Amino acid sequence: MDINPNLTVDSSKDLVLALDFGGTKLAAAVVDLGKGEIVSPVIRRKTPVAEGASGTLKAMIACGAKALATFDAPQSVQAVGISFGGPVSNDRKTVLQSNHVADWNGAPLVADISRAFQLPALMDNDGNVAALGEWWFGGHRQLDNLAYVQISTGVGGGFILDRKLYRGSGLAGELGHYLVEPDGPQCSCGRKGCLESVCSGWAIARDGRAALAKNPAGCPTLARLSQNKPEAVTAAMVFGACSALDPACVAIVRGALQKLAVMVVNLITCTDPQVVVLGGGITRSRDIFEQYFIPMVQEQMHPFFSGRCQVKISTLNGDELLLGAALLTQEKSQD
Ligand SMILES: [Zn+2]
Structure with a gap:
């Protein structure tokens, strides 16, 4: 099939x-x-x-x-x-x-x-x-090659190559477990330093909790949103505090998106897609992705691929x- x-x-x-x-x-x-x-x-x-x-x-x-x-x-x-x-x-x-x-x-x-x-x-x-x-309903049906990255509680992805869903031998597209930081944070899969361990809903919430516990003065908006309870911090709160320019939250979000950008530019080098689309709950913070993430990818993309691969945020809202x-x-x- x-x-x-x-x-x-x-x-x-x-x-x-x-x-x-x-x-x-x-x-x-x-x-x-x-x-x-x-x-x-x-x-x-x-x-x-x-x-x-x-x-x-x-x-x-x-x-x-x-x-x-x-x-x-x-x-x-x-x-x-x-x-x-x-x-x-x-x-x-x-x-x-x-x-x-x-x-x-x-x-x-x-x-x-x-x-x-x-x-x-x-x-x-x-x-x-x-x-x-x-691919079919997001306005890309005319394209032959698309890569998709889903960033929500966890991270996943998939490829349309030559107008077919590419499954490899069955497990292609497990992008959450793309290694971005050897010996980095513990991942949900048991390894260390997977993309999901630094850029996912649970990882960003974990870093927000640690930042609030360590120095509430560095994240005043996050302290207000979580009523100063580190255990109540969610990824959405960290993104909200990043928009309000809490220094600690800007650093967390920029650090996470930098790792995501490394994965995406390597993905482009591997598969030469016409478009990379990012979706999932985390990407609903569209302004932050447009302000920080898209420029990171454009700066790091190999010159061969500049201008031939678009990077977009999904408009299908889940x-x-x-x-x-x-x-x-x-x-x-x-x-
Ligand atoms: Zn993993």
Whole structure:
């Protein structure tokens, strides 16, 4: 199975239930691929991490059922597309690992979802799903080569190369674990110095907490936003305090974005994409990305690539995951 080189949407199968299993939240909605729109309310809830994989699966099935129940014509829905926040097996039937809920490992998620909704189901990891959604629905469908970087609680990514989702031998695009600082901070994967350990929602929150605990005078806005409680600091607060020019928060954000820029310029050198798109919750601080990050990439990019590769922030505001999950159902067998 692979994405057809010229992905087309089958109009008889263009209504799809899309499910997004994130590390911190779950989302479900009906997508009309012909219109390129989410056509039901998006049903969201926090991932019930403490209830493990079985509790999370149950919660997602309830979200999906609610999305179908609030859609005018649930009987017209032809398939289920699944985005999973972690690596999946090469045949994309089972979960390999979740860094957030341990007992997902080996779970036959596609079979479980297919049984629950009595519909065919297809799955991929969230980086690949978001790359697909961004390429097709983010205004880049005419391009042959796109790289996508997702920066939210964790970091992931995906590639469209020659108009196909590129999976390597199955794990291509695990950009969160791109090594940017040997012997750097501890990563969620067990190694040290991965990109995710310096530039992700959890890493930026960790650095904000440390800065506030060490010297509140260096981050007065962060102190106010968190009511002077280091344990309450979030990445969004650190970005807010960076916008307000708290010196410590400007330093944290600039340091994190510098590492991200190193990864992105190397990614451009490796794959020669026409565009690199950055998405995910952290990129909602668009002004900061435009002020700090885009110039960092332009300064460090090899002259060969200047002017031939654009770097953009996604405009889909998170919908790329549900839209991309729905697109998985249009995959066609090569045999
Ligand atoms: Zn890692």
